[in-house]
Amino acid sequence: MTMKNxxxxxxxxxxxxxxxxxxxxxHSGGDSNESNDSGIHVTSISLNVNxxxxxxxxxxxxxxxxxxxxxxxxxxxxYSSDESILWVDDANIIGLKVGTASITVSSFDGDxxxxxxFQVMRExxxxxxxxxxxxxxxxxxxxxxxxxxxxxxxDVLPEETTDKSYRLNSTDSxxxxxxxxxxxxxxxxxxxxxxxxxxxxLTDSITVSVRGDDEEFxxxxxxxxxxxxxxxxxxxxxxxxxxxxxxxxxYNYGVWEWGNSERQYYKEExxxxxxxxxxxxxxxxxxxxxxxxxxxxxYQYTSARLRTTGKVSTTYGYIEARMKLPAGTGMWPAFWxxxxxxxxxxxxxxxxxxDIMEAKGRILNKSSSALHIASNxxxxxxxxxxxxxxxxxxxxxxxxxxxxxxxxxxxxxxLDGNIYWSVTSATYQHNNPAYTSVNESAPxxxxxxxxxxxxxxxxxxxxxxxxxSFISAEMDVDYVRIFNxx
Numbered sequence: 001m002t003m004k005n006x007x008x009x010x011x012x013x014x015x016x017x018x019x020x021x022x023x024x025x026x027h028s029g030g031d032s033n034e035s036n037d038s039g040i041h042v043t044s045i046s047l048n049v050n051x052x053x054x055x056x057x058x059x060x061x062x063x064x065x066x067x068x069x070x071x072x073x074x075x076x077x078x079y080s081s082d083e084s085i086l087w088v089d090d091a092n093i094i095g096l097k098v099g100t101a102s103i104t105v106s107s108f109d110g111d112x113x114x115x116x117x118f119q120v121m122r123e124x125x126x127x128x129x130x131x132x133x134x135x136x137x138x139x140x141x142x143x144x145x146x147x148x149x150x151x152x153x154x155d156v157l158p159e160e161t162t163d164k165s166y167r168l169n170s171t172d173s174x175x176x177x178x179x180x181x182x183x184x185x186x187x188x189x190x191x192x193x194x195x196x197x198x199x200x201x202l203t204d205s206i207t208v209s210v211r212g213d214d215e216e217f218x219x220x221x222x223x224x225x226x227x228x229x230x231x232x233x234x235x236x237x238x239x240x241x242x243x244x245x246x247x248x249x250x251y252n253y254g255v256w257e258w259g260n261s262e263r264q265y266y267k268e269e270x271x272x273x274x275x276x277x278x279x280x281x282x283x284x285x286x287x288x289x290x291x292x293x294x295x296x297x298x299y300q301y302t303s304a305r306l307r308t309t310g311k312v313s314t315t316y317g318y319i320e321a322r323m324k325l326p327a328g329t330g331m332w333p334a335f336w337x338x339x340x341x342x343x344x345x346x347x348x349x350x351x352x353x354x355d356i357m358e359a360k361g362r363i364l365n366k367s368s369s370a371l372h373i374a375s376n377x378x379x380x381x382x383x384x385x386x387x388x389x390x391x392x393x394x395x396x397x398x399x400x401x402x403x404x405x406x407x408x409x410x411x412x413x414x415l416d417g418n419i420y421w422s423v424t425s426a427t428y429q430h431n432n433p434a435y436t437s438v439n440e441s442a443p444x445x446x447x448x449x450x451x452x453x454x455x456x457x458x459x460x461x462x463x464x465x466x467x468x469s470f471i472s473a474e475m476d477v478d479y480v481r482i483f484n485x486x
Contacts, residue, residue, distance in 0.1 A: 039072025059092040095120035137195040142222035144185035188212035220417030225483035263457035271304035278477040305453035313447035318483040320403040325396040326473035330466040331361025332455040337448040352443035357402040364395035369413040386421035409440040
């Protein structure tokens with residue numbers, strides 16, 4: 001054996017004698033650098049503790065993680081850099097006297113190690129306060145009218161933080177004034193609102209704009225965004241440099257009945273443009289889906305589905321459409337987004353899907369949004385969704401603005417400028433290592449294109465289909481716009 005291995009043996013015998021820790025296997029016979037390449041090799045090792053400041057005589061439990069978990073030789077050694085300050089046994093790290101020392105865990109072949117440095121203090125000198133790690137500020141809309149008063153919601157994390165107090169500041173109190181936990185819009189302009197932890201160490205800011213009394217309505221893009229693409233549906237025909245009509249029941253795209261048991265056949269002629277609007281019409285009429293080497297399938301309804309793939313896409317930004325949706329059982333209008341390319345060489349749901357708006361035609365006072373992803377590297381499907389209820393006297397058959405503010409690591413969905421769902425990657429990534437190992441935004445960190453469609457039936461509303469009296473229904477779109485930060 002080499003001198004290195006003799007040193008390890010001495011250290012382990014010392015540990016065993018003093019703490020009862022067992023000696024790990026020592027591979028001997030020949031040079032210590034020789035290895036048996038059969039089996040699964042260790043690729044990383046880590047020492048896991050929940051704090052790095054401990055008191056004299058305190059016993060701090062630890063665990064050691066060896067990757068992969070099924071490694072052929074998962075054994076390791078663990079030792080202290082100064083055993084007069086810090087002692088380690090097979091379950092605990094023990095503070096002996098005031099000072100600083102490190103605990104190192106090493107794979108037995110010495111190729112991988114992890115080290116954590118600890119401070120040992122007298123109990124009476126340790127600050128047991130839980131300090132804030134983050135502060136977040138949210139409001140329900142970013143564009144106000146003069147006289148509006150809206151609440152601010154501030155979260156200081158972690159929940160067990162000792163001092164969760166904060167203060168709110170406005171960069172221009174003549175435009176927006178802070179009143180306790182509310183904001184009051186006083187005159188046209190813009191101001192940044194900042195939430196600050198009591199110690200001043202953490203902040204979060206939102207820019208809010210106030211419209212003047214005579215300003216023309218121009219949507220609800222948050223302050224700081226600039227229009228980068230739009231279709232106002234002027235003219236008398238669909239702009240095919242933007243939109244591709246999709247045809248059939250999904251057979252030609254490898255997705256039978258669009259993966260949702262939908263009962264319509266999509267036709268190009270069911271999407272028309274007139275009067276400054278896009279009209280997507282679902283009709284009761286027969287259509288045939290031809291299939292290669294199989295019998296054709298007949299459908300009793302037609303409609304339209306449009307996408308901008310290969311033509312218009314965005315990574316992040318504010319996306320908004322102003323639409324009027326149809327009433328009626330079996331109607332499923334949607335405004336949504338899919339990625340331009342596959343993620344990790346896998347298709348849906350690993351790719352991700354952003355549903356900005358979906359509605360059920362029989363439930364007039366609600367719509368919803370959703371995010372679809374894979375819950376694991378096997379590509380199993382999981383989704384998060386949130387429903388919004390319209391203000392009294394309003395419903396989906398009125399014109400409304402459906403918006404998404406999409407940033408790195410977060411999504412904010414809004415109805416007429418009012419944010420009703422904020423979701424972060426901590427939620428939507430579902431701890432899937434296929435995403436978390438890449439960045440905080442994956443899979444929503446790449447170009448996505450737009451889709452507009454009006455489905456009939458399908459799984460979204462339990463397979464319900466139109467009543468026998470159904471003839472047609474229409475989804476009207478005033479505009480679709482994409483804004484990006486300047």
